[in-house]
Amino acid sequence: MKNVIIRNVYVVGMHHTGGKQFEVGPLHYCRHEPGNRKDCIAIGVYEDSHLHQRRCYLRREDALNLKNVLNFAKGPCYLRAKMSPEKFSKLRGPMQNCSIGFRCCEQDADSMAEILRSSFIYKIY
Numbered sequence: 001m002k003n004v005i006i007r008n009v010y011v012v013g014m015h016h017t018g019g020k021q022f023e024v025g026p027l028h029y030c031r032h033e034p035g036n037r038k039d040c041i042a043i044g045v046y047e048d049s050h051l052h053q054r055r056c057y058l059r060r061e062d063a064l065n066l067k068n069v070l071n072f073a074k075g076p077c078y079l080r081a082k083m084s085p086e087k088f089s090k091l092r093g094p095m096q097n098c099s100i101g102f103r104c105c106e107q108d109a110d111s112m113a114e115i116l117r118s119s120f121i122y123k124i125y
Contacts, residue, residue: 001074002109004102007121009066010095011045011079013056028079030058030100032070041067045079059095065119066100072112073102 029046036042043058043066044051058066070077083097104112109124116122 001103002106002124004072004104004109004112005123006066006069006100006116007082007123009062009079009098009100009120010059011056011081011098012059012093012095024081024083026080028055028081030070030077030079032067043067043070049076065115069112069115070102072104072108074105075103077102 029049029051030043031046031051033042033044034040036044039057039060041060041063043063044054045056045058047053047055057063077100079098079100081096081098113122113124
């Protein structure tokens with residue numbers, strides 16, 4: 001098994017569910033939500049490992065690029081906030097920089113690197 005870490009992924013919408021930001025440090029979990037009626041590409045971010053308490057979503061641009069990558073994950077995908085939220089535009093809500101980590105099979109690592117190379121900073125070890 002190989003470990004994969006993807007950096008500079010942004011989460012959005014955390015101000016809609018109570019807290020205005022994630023605490024920097026604690027683990028959160030994420031998964032693809034193909035059954036989401038509003039956005040079938042959405043990747044939800046959850047507080048618990050059982051994936052019951054959704055807090056926010058990955059930014060749409062990041063979700064588009066990561067939806068195929070998360071299919072390679074064996075076990076849970078965890079997410080960790082790196083900085084406090086930033087507001088880049090008057091038209092959009094705050095976004096928070098995070099990193100995603102998961103485990104994958106060794107034979108999937110090469111094909112995953114091809115997908116990640118164009119869009120993300122990543123490490124496979």
